[in-house]
Amino acid sequence: MEKEGKKAGRWVLVLYPFQGHINPMLQLATILHSKGFSIIIVHPEFNSPNPSNHPEFTFRPIPDKLSESNVSLGDFANLVLTLNKHCLAPFQQCMNQILHEKDSTDHVAGIIYDTLSYFAQSVADDLRLPGISVRTSAAATMLVFAVFPNPDKEGYTSFPDSISENQTLEVDLQILQLQQLLASILRNPTDAMSKLRTEVIHATKSSSAIIVNTMDFLEEAVLSKIKEYFPSPIFPVGPFHKLAATRSSSLLKEETNCLSWLDKQALKSVLYVSFGSMATIDEQELIETAWGLANSELPFLWVIRPGLVRGSEWIELLPKDFLDRVGERGCIVKWAPQRKVLAHSAVGGFWSHCGWNSTLESISEGVPMLCRPFVGDQLLDSKYICHVWKVGLELENNNLERGKIEEAIKRLMLDVEGENVRKNAMNLKEKTELSLTEGGSSSNYLNDLVKHISSN
Numbered sequence: 001m002e003k004e005g006k007k008a009g010r011w012v013l014v015l016y017p018f019q020g021h022i023n024p025m026l027q028l029a030t031i032l033h034s035k036g037f038s039i040i041i042v043h044p045e046f047n048s049p050n051p052s053n054h055p056e057f058t059f060r061p062i063p064d065k066l067s068e069s070n071v072s073l074g075d076f077a078n079l080v081l082t083l084n085k086h087c088l089a090p091f092q093q094c095m096n097q098i099l100h101e102k103d104s105t106d107h108v109a110g111i112i113y114d115t116l117s118y119f120a121q122s123v124a125d126d127l128r129l130p131g132i133s134v135r136t137s138a139a140a141t142m143l144v145f146a147v148f149p150n151p152d153k154e155g156y157t158s159f160p161d162s163i164s165e166n167q168t169l170e171v172d173l174q175i176l177q178l179q180q181l182l183a184s185i186l187r188n189p190t191d192a193m194s195k196l197r198t199e200v201i202h203a204t205k206s207s208s209a210i211i212v213n214t215m216d217f218l219e220e221a222v223l224s225k226i227k228e229y230f231p232s233p234i235f236p237v238g239p240f241h242k243l244a245a246t247r248s249s250s251l252l253k254e255e256t257n258c259l260s261w262l263d264k265q266a267l268k269s270v271l272y273v274s275f276g277s278m279a280t281i282d283e284q285e286l287i288e289t290a291w292g293l294a295n296s297e298l299p300f301l302w303v304i305r306p307g308l309v310r311g312s313e314w315i316e317l318l319p320k321d322f323l324d325r326v327g328e329r330g331c332i333v334k335w336a337p338q339r340k341v342l343a344h345s346a347v348g349g350f351w352s353h354c355g356w357n358s359t360l361e362s363i364s365e366g367v368p369m370l371c372r373p374f375v376g377d378q379l380l381d382s383k384y385i386c387h388v389w390k391v392g393l394e395l396e397n398n399n400l401e402r403g404k405i406e407e408a409i410k411r412l413m414l415d416v417e418g419e420n421v422r423k424n425a426m427n428l429k430e431k432t433e434l435s436l437t438e439g440g441s442s443s444n445y446l447n448d449l450v451k452h453i454s455s456n
C-alpha cells in the first residue's frame with residue numbers, strides 16, 4: 001500500500017497480549033501508518049511483540065503483574081478483569097510521559113485500543129482524548145456482550161441502559177442461528193463474566209468510534225443491529241491482514257520449511273490442520289486425530305504447538321507406527337507461517353478451531369474449512385462458517401474418533417459436499433477481494449475512518 005502524505009497526529013495503540021489479538025492490532029497499526037499516521041504501540045509486558053519486526057513503530061511496554069498461573073487457569077473473564085486492573089495506573093503514567101515528551105512536535109491525537117484492554121478508554125476519557133475501540137473478533141460478538149439472558153422468560157433482554165426489549169433482535173439472531181448459542185454462552189454467567197460485560201459495554205459506549213475486523217457483506221444484519229446499541233460510528237474495515245503488507249508478529253518461531261514441503265504437493269491436495277494459539281487437547285484426541293489423518297491417505301500439514309497436548313511437551317505421544325506410516329505424506333510443525341500456508345496453491349482445506357483470524361485468513365484465500373470449535377466465539381464463528389456462509393463442514397466435537405475424522409476429511413477434500421463448500425469459499429474470496437478494491441465496502445470504510453481520525 002502506498003504511504004500517503006504525513007498527517008498531523010500520533011496515535012497510541014494499546015494491545016491485549018495474546019496472539020489472536022496482537023496480529024490484527026499490529027496489522028491495523030500498519031494500515032494506519034501507511035496512511036501517514038505515527039504510531040506508538042503500548043503493550044503489557046506479558047507476551048511482548050518483537051519491536052525489531054516493526055521498526056516503523058515506537059514500542060512502550062507497561063507492567064501488567066500477570067503470571068503464567070493467571071493465564072493458565074483458563075478463566076477468560078477473570079484474566080481480562082485482572083489485566084485491566086493491573087494495567088490502568090501504568091498506562092496513565094505512560095500516557096503522561098508520552099504527552100510530555102519534549103522532542104516530539106506532533107501532538108497525540110488519541111488512543112486506539114483492543115476492546116479487551118478497555119482500561120485505555122478510561123485513561124482517554126480522563127485526558128479528554130478520543131478513544132477508539134477495536135473489535136478483533138466477529139462483530140456478532142458485540143451482541144454477546146450487549147444482550148443479557150432474561151431469567152424470567154425465554155429469550156433475551158437488552159443491556160439495561162441500552163434500547164428497550166426488541167422483537168427484531170430476536171428475529172435476526174434466529175436467522176443467524178445465534179440464539180441457542182447466546183443461550184449457552186450466557187446461561188448462568190459468572191459474576192466475573194457479568195462484570196466484564198458491564199465494563200466492555202461501558203467503554204465501547206464511551207468510545208468515539210468502533211473499528212471491527214470484518215466486512216460489511218459478511219455480517220450485514222448484525223452490523224446494522226449493533227448500530228442500534230452503540231452510538232459511535234462503526235468501521236468494518238477487514239480483513240486487516242489483506243490491507244496491510246505486515247511482517248510476522250508471531251510469538252513463536254515460524255517454521256518456513258513447511259512451505260518447501262507444500263511446493264512438492266499437488267494442487268489443492270493438502271489438508272492444513274491448526275487449532276490456533278490457545279486451544280488444548282488431551283492425549284486421546286491427539287491419537288485419534290493422528291490416525292484419522294493417516295487413514296484419510298491425504299497429505300497434511302499439522303501444527304502441533306508446544307502445549308497443545310495437555311501433559312506433553314510436543315509430539316512425544318505420537319505413536320511411532322503412525323509416523324512410519326505417514327512418512328513424507330505428513331508435515332508436522334510447531335508453528336506455521338499460516339497466512340502463507342493458506343495462500344499456497346497446494347492447500348485444499350483447513351481443519352480449524354475457527355478462531356476469528358484463522359476464519360478471515362481462510363476466507364480471504366478461498367480455502368474451505370472443517371470446523372472444530374473449542375470455546376467462546378469459536379462456536380459462533382463455526383455457525384457462521386457452516387450455516388450462514390456455507391464455506392465449511394462441521395466436525396462433531398463429541399467423542400471425536402478416528403473413523404469420524406477420516407470420514408469428515410474425505411467429505412471435505414474429496415466428496416461433492418466438499419466441492420460445494422469449495423465453490424462457496426471461492427465466491428467469498430472474490431467478494432472479499434471486491435470489498436478491498438476501490439469503491440468496495442472495506443475500502444470505503446477505510447477512507448471514512450482515515451477522515452474520521454484525521455479530524456482529531
Ligand code: UDP
Nearest residue numbers: 020276277278303335336338355356357358
Ligand atoms: N497462526 C500462525 N501459525 C500457526 C497457527 C496460528 O501464524 O501455526 C496465527 C494465525 O494466522 C492467526 C493467529 O495465529 O492470525 C491465531 O488467531 P485466531 O484468532 O485464529 O485464534 P486464537 O489463537 O486467538 O485462538
